[in-house]
Amino acid sequence: MKDFLPVLKILLRFVVIYIVLVLLYQFYLNTYENEVVDPFTRWVAKQVAFLQNVLGFPTVLVDSLKLHSVLFQTSGKFTTRMVEGCNVFSVAILFTAFVFAFYKGAKTFLFALGGIILLHILNISRIVLLNIIFLKYPQYEKIGHDYLFPAIIYGGVIILWLVWIQVFALKKTDKS
Template sequence: MTNFVLNNAILSKLKPYYPVFKFVGIFAGIYVILSLLYYLYTSQDWTGVNYPDPVTSHVSHQTKELLQLLGYNATIENTAQLPSINLFIDGNIVFRVIEGCNAMSVSILFLAFVLAFAKAWKKTLLFCLFGVLAIYAVNLFRLVLLAVIFVDHPDYAHTAHDLIFPAIIYGMTVLLWIFWIRKPKNA
């Protein structure tokens, strides 16, 4: 009987935190499912279609196109030995675009959070679409600026790649989350 009373006392103390436990459980479940689906996607053999995978290929192509619009002589080339795409400017390799450069993992993290807070599905799905597109655009902007920094300001390449741009893309994701949980009532 003492254990029953003790367990009820513990449960009653935890009751105010049930929404937090529910959120963490839903978030973790969605994150695991989306990550597994993405793993299955990246495990496919894309060599005959868009190597290394269609999203990374598309991001690489758009990066090249934007650099060309900025006046750079940019080209891309698939890497046969590694699942990546080399980006060249003026015939010199600038960097390799790998699967981790396509911002899909950040998008999965974003989606898991927003879906764990879902109430009205239409608004949730629209915000998910907006958020993923915003993350994609910021990531594309990141790759273009990284190429410019690597070519024109190589002393800042390491800092830009490892510190500044991850802070920007994750910072924007956190700002989107904050907007989502504090969204205006009429939005």
Template structure:
């Protein structure tokens, strides 16, 4: 048994760091969400910020964009060129994707400064990509409402998860301890 533990030690350390980071960040996020009353249709402040920034991006694209609280659910409605095209719910704020990203980077540890820099860079990139995703999705839904499922459930998640995967590959191959160990061989 001790031999097996020794043999799989790198994997077990990775798994342990990933799970610990993921659980801690998820518990913190859940405690943050618990401060808001979803029964009263209250939207958390980060999701509201995402909605505000999406409105700004849509306005920069020379279109009329408004956001307003949804009257019957905890979400923010996006009204694009006078038409209600989409809504932003808590799951649209990309925080769960960010938690997954951070957990993976921490699990494949690198030097602290590089890890911190890469996490901050990755979180900003994911956030900006998410705002762009919601804005572009709103424009696409305005013009092609019949393709809502394809746009919302396939194309745009593929883009955001694809970028996160690409960030992970860059992290593992360029900055993690695994990359520095492989480079020394």
């Protein structure tokens, strides 16, 4: 049993951190349950709209309380809708819990923050590209939404985890 103790500590740390972060996030979401979306989700939608406008795809955000969504009206056509699940927060919680399960001091905080920022940028880009696909290539909507774009986010998480483990968490330090 003693051989498994380090693994059990890592697993327990992951589970505790994950549960605490999920409960905090749920508390945050419950505060905005009567709103169209929470402020973070709206902030992400505004960034998507801004980037689409910069890229030449005029975009207007339309609130839908009925759907608890912010709809993207891109070039005059409703393309996709932004719901809480699209804001990458839940994925960032999973990512953060894993990184902190292999805690390595101050660099843990820096890596987690950098990873969350990178995941946020990937997410904004993913939603922009998804809206463009819905607008220009509607025959690829399902593949884009259900397979390709989740792979971008989760692939990003896995790559970041591998970097964390290989470069930081398991790296041996010389004690000369």
